[in-house]
Every structure is written in structure tokens, then in C-alpha cells.
Amino acid sequence: MTTTNLNIRTDKEIKDQAERIFSELGLNMTTAINIFLRTTIRENGIPFALKLDTPNSLTIRAIEEGRKIAYDDTVKGYSNIDDLKKALEV
Incomplete structure (x- = not known):
């Protein structure tokens, strides 16, 4: 396989942000761009979103509140839906 250089221009902050995300995904810029190009060819278009679930x-x-409730012994819990509905007056 013969390789070639690809020179592109982009805003520095965009490049820096993308590099941070790629790094968290275990990729460098070259690998990420190659994934994008190969998948674009295979799918015949822009094919995917590679992102971190943040x-x-x-x-x-809400997650923090749920964790506090889960570990708070003073919070009433319910083991069945009927008891919960009764408590909620539903």
C-alpha cells in the first residue's frame, strides 16, 4: 500500500478538542481520519458518529440524587408497583 500525505487546514481549537476526544477513545489524529475515510468509502457517505457519551x-x-437516595436508609423503598402506586395515591 502506497501512502500519501493529506494536508488540511482547521481551526486550532477544533483540532485540539478533536485530539482530546480521539485520545480518550485510544486513537491519534491519523488513525481517526483513516477510520473516517475508509468508512466513508465503505458506506458511500458520511457513515457514523464516534462520540463519548457525556x-x-x-x-x-439526577444521577447524584439517585445515588444519595439509594444509600439513604431513611428513604422509603417499595418492592412492588401496587405499594408504590398506593404511596403516590395513583
Whole structure:
């Protein structure tokens, strides 16, 4: 396989942000671009989103609240749906 150089111009901050994400995914810029190009050819178009699942601030707060409730012995728990409905007056 013969290789060639690909020179592109992009905003420095965009490049830096992408490199941080690729690094978290265990990739470098060259590997990430090659994945994109090969998959584009295979799919005959822009084929995929490669991203980290990062919860937004509301979801993070909900997770933290759920964890606090799960470990708080003073919070009433329910072992069946009928008891829960009764408590909620549904």
C-alpha cells in the first residue's frame, strides 16, 4: 500500500478538542481520519458518529440524587408497583 500525505487546514481549537476526544477513545489524529475515510468509502457517505457519551448537567444531578437516595436508609423503598402506586395515591 502506497501512502500519501493529506494536508488540511482547521481551526486550532477544533483540532485540539478533536485530539482530546480521539485520545480518550485510544486513537491519534491519523488513525481517526483513516477510520473516517475508509468508512466513508465503505458506506458511500458520511457513515457514523464516534462520540463519548457525556451526560448533561441535569442528568448528572439526577444521577447524584439517585445515588444519595439509594444509600439513604431513611428513604422509603417499595418492592412492588401496587405499594408504590398506593404511596403516590395513583
